[in-house]
Amino acid sequence: MSGTFLGMPAFPRAAAESTGDARLRANLRHATRTIRDKRARAVAELPDWQRLRAAGAAVKDRTLRHLDHYLEQLERAVTEAGGTVHWAADAAEANRIVTGLVLATGEREAVKVKSMATQETGLNAALEKAGIRAYETDLAELIVQLGDDLPSHILVPAIHRNRGEIRDIFRERMGQWGRPAPDGLTDRPAELAEAARLHLREKFLRARVAISGANFMVAETGTLVVVESEGNGRMCLTLPETLISVVGIEKVVPTWQDLEIFLQLLPRSSTAERMNPYTSMWTGTTDGDGPRDFHLVLLDNGRTDALADAVGRQALRCIRCSACLNVCPVYERAGGHAYGSAYPGPIGAILTPQLRGVTSPLDASLPYASSLCGACYDVCPVAINIPEVLVHLRERVVEGGEVTVRGTRTRIRPARGHAAERAAMRAAGWAFGHPRLLRAGQRLAGRARRLQPRRLPLPGPGRAWSATRDLPPLPAEPFRDWWQRTRGDRQAPEGRADRADRAGPEEERERGESP
Amino acid sequence: MTGADSRSVVLARIRRALHGEGGGPPEGPAPARDYLPAHTAEDDPAALADLLAENLADYRALVHRCTADGLPGLVARLLTARGARTVLAPPGVPGDWLAAATAAGITRVPAPGALTARELDAVDSVLTGCALAIAETGTLVLDGSPDQGLRRFTLVPDHHICVVRLPEQVVASVPRALPRLDPARPQTWISGPSATSDIELDRVEGVHGPRTLEVVLLGGAAPPG
Known part of the structure; x- marks a missing residue:
């Protein structure tokens, strides 16, 4: 083999090229x-x-727990x-x-x-x-x-x-x-x-x-x-x-x-x-x-590092059947070379970053090479929950934390380029933790929806995300307001139900949750 | 780092990785095996033989049925139809299986164990028995017993005739097959002639192993016709 995967670009760049072929x-x-x-x-x-699949997963898990x-x-x-x-x-x-x-x-x-x-x-x-x-x-x-x-x-x-x-x-x-x-x-x-x-x-x-x-x-x-x-x-x-x-x-x-x-x-x-x-x-x-x-x-070559990760370890159950590649919408469009590893597709996206670590831009990009649709998990004969591991590895890329590298426990720093994501997630976490403020914001946004742009004009590195995504249209009414008004009954005319009766328990629950 | 050092390095890494939750010999019950031991009724030998024949044929093996009396004639016809002049049969293959073929002028290769790979490549056909056959998957298992011989015998020649004795050599499923096999013996599981899915993920029969696989189901119910 004269080809090598060394020095390949991160997944989005490689995929941008291959999807055009x-x-x-x-x-x-x-x-x-x-x-x-x-x-x-x-x-x-x-x-x-399904029973064979569960038995396969159980045998592999038990073997890994006593691998020595x-x-x-x-x-x-x-x-x-x-x-x-x-x-x-x-x-x-x-x-x-x-x-x-x-x-x-x-x-x-x-x-x-x-x-x-x-x-x-x-x-x-x-x-x-x-x-x-x-x-x-x-x-x-x-x-x-x-x-x-x-x-x-x-x-x-x-x-x-x-x-x-x-x-x-x-x-x-x-x-x-x-x-x-x-x-x-x-x-x-x-x-x-x-x-x-x-x-x-x-x-x-x-x-x-x-x-x-x-x-x-x-x-x-x-x-x-x-x-x-x-x-x-x-x-x-x-x-x-x-x-x-x-x-x-x-x-x-x-x-x-x-x-x-x-x-x-x-x-x-x-x-x-x-x-x-x-x-x-x-x-x-x-x-x-x-x-x-x-x-x-x-x-070994990184397998024991994956073993040290209680969530990521399930990737070691893999029997290399390739069913996850064949059902993956991302693999079907990007092709295997974009994954920059002997292991392409969904299994590669969780295996490669564990075997090689997430320090290179390519390896750090692999957990994102997925729409998290879950088709890979459905077909996996040893029930590897690939979406779960992808999200887990994304967290590692964004937040850093403790990992094992060639047998030694070490802390890795958050990857560069994810500062905007961290800030956005922190803001979202804060908003979801304050339901009243969230509701007020949603109502305000609903009223102002005529002013909504088609895309979010983010500056700087955030543009990479916003430039390829249309914003979903804002609804006239937040979901929670709609639910309280109708209880899911699509036929319910506006303002039919008794407002005081609906608002009661919801407000109470919110008070109970708020610190 | 030498190999001997790496042994302790890798084992130490494993034990560190499993710290507090495993390592060492397993304790407690093994995982449940609540899957089915077979996916077909096992009490009807004729139905099992039919299923085996159907699945073998589905993967392009040529299936024949005969009684013990009819076997020599069938083997001779199959070899003649291929134009075979030489046939390899491991020492444990009964002489009468090839009686009609040798009478028709086809040579049974002497001392096949001494043949080099290149000499084997010049042999036209190979005739063997088998250790068992799996009906659900259409699989023949060879384990190097005297009527099956060395693994290369059934690999290099381009035409393989394999005799399965009904009903005793047929099992329903993979879980029924493994307990009857000895892991110490080298095994070859064969399901149809060699094939590849490497061109556009479409199956094509015939690459490096025998491109023609003929299976003779011997005994059991009288053959139709």
Whole structure:
């Protein structure tokens, strides 16, 4: 991978550019809508979906609360089964460990199964520096790698490319990486898949080192699970002599039986299938079948910082299905690159700022990359309340406060650029705490509504907010006055009800609340 | 920072993060498993076999049914129809499954365990049994038993014929499958031929694994016709 997310602009700037790209928007609209309806049908087949979802969340939460215990159990089981376990506190250390392991084999190339963890650590660039060529073998990752591009979706990293663009990339670039695209390649998906099969087969057959991630790790047995569709995963997991798996520490589940929950939740949420075509499970090494050497690299890289946040921690339940991306109105319009991270979309907006912190302008902008519509929460197979975490992280950005950074508790200062928001929220909080004054202000505004401008002409940094939003029209009568007058009866003529009777309890309640 | 140091660093971070609310071995009851053990009636083997066949076909596997007597003839017909000249069958596959095929001039590859990946790539077809099949999801599970062999056998050749014994190898659901499987054995769960959704999130069959998956449901009720 030559692309990098480093130094990307904050979300609003990146999104302002990407939303103007008509082709990108058409590609995303087409792909996300296709999968949205299919997912809904696959989920509707299981009448106990909500119970599975609750069980998935509960198992993950409990595992996280005892993560130290389960990781040590996993380490023992993997070691007993013939594997070697390594621990990486951060991305640089993970990359160093993997590079060292590859160099030790004497090989200078490796085949890779699509892995979010190694996207996150930027492993391919680190390998390249050490003179090791990593070949991505997932079709979409191959498209991204050949196109010198960045991934934009968790499941389908090349979702921003349509079939015509993919054909062009294959025609122009495959030859530089190995077997060229067949002559006369068209944009039919079956032909494009065939071109990838031919191009990669040569690499699979000669590969001696493979690098993967994993979807799940079973603590009690030491079993790793990789869920895939194409068979490139099976090729990498079984043909080479050395297998190196880089896996986030939150991917552990306690028992073999727990897989019954996640193997039902994941395929239906991600590719909308009853079951994905191939699932590989292996426990250490097996004589004569598969790699002789198996290394597991357990990756922290900010996960323990997220764990320290009782609200934000639920992001670590994520099983990387990408259902939240596919339903998100912001993702559909802005595209994945605007999120500036291996994890785009709603889950990225809560995961990235926790893994990397909110000190850079990009990371501080991510919790705002949402309309808080909640569609992501509805479809999440492990019930991550993404809107709740977004609001929580917005508060952190605006107010600052205590966070954990690389294991150390520290206070961060309020982000710059949110002073106007803080002042507005403080004023609103004061007004809502003084209902009588609020009512007087609302009545006054109602009477003066003819003078209302279409937009709020805020000066300075506030303009960024006001310039893109029309003010809602002021009503002639505040809601509370209307309610007291009519009790919600739309037919009630003005002034019908007894005024003294209505005002009584309300005034009393207000007095009771006021300090 | 070395790997050994990082182990204690990461574990210490976890314990600090969980300060006062967890860490260490779990106490108290495990989370409730109040979801369904299966989504279909389990007391009717014929209906389970039908559901398995339907779901396999839905993901473009080719499904055949036969009795034990009819199996050698069916296998020979499937191989001949593909134009296969060589077939790999792991050592545990009964010789009679391939009796008609070898009589028709198709060669059973000797000592398949010694083949390199490149040699495997030259094999036309592979014939195996399975550990079990899951009806609800249309899934075959292979666990490396003698009639299934090494994982690469069913990966590199482009044509896989898998025999499922009815009714004893069919379970209704994923929760019914896991207790019957040994996690110490390397497993491959197969649901249809290899596929991809990577182009516009639309499913296309046939990438790196066998592009043709044929499933033979063996025994049970007499095949129709």
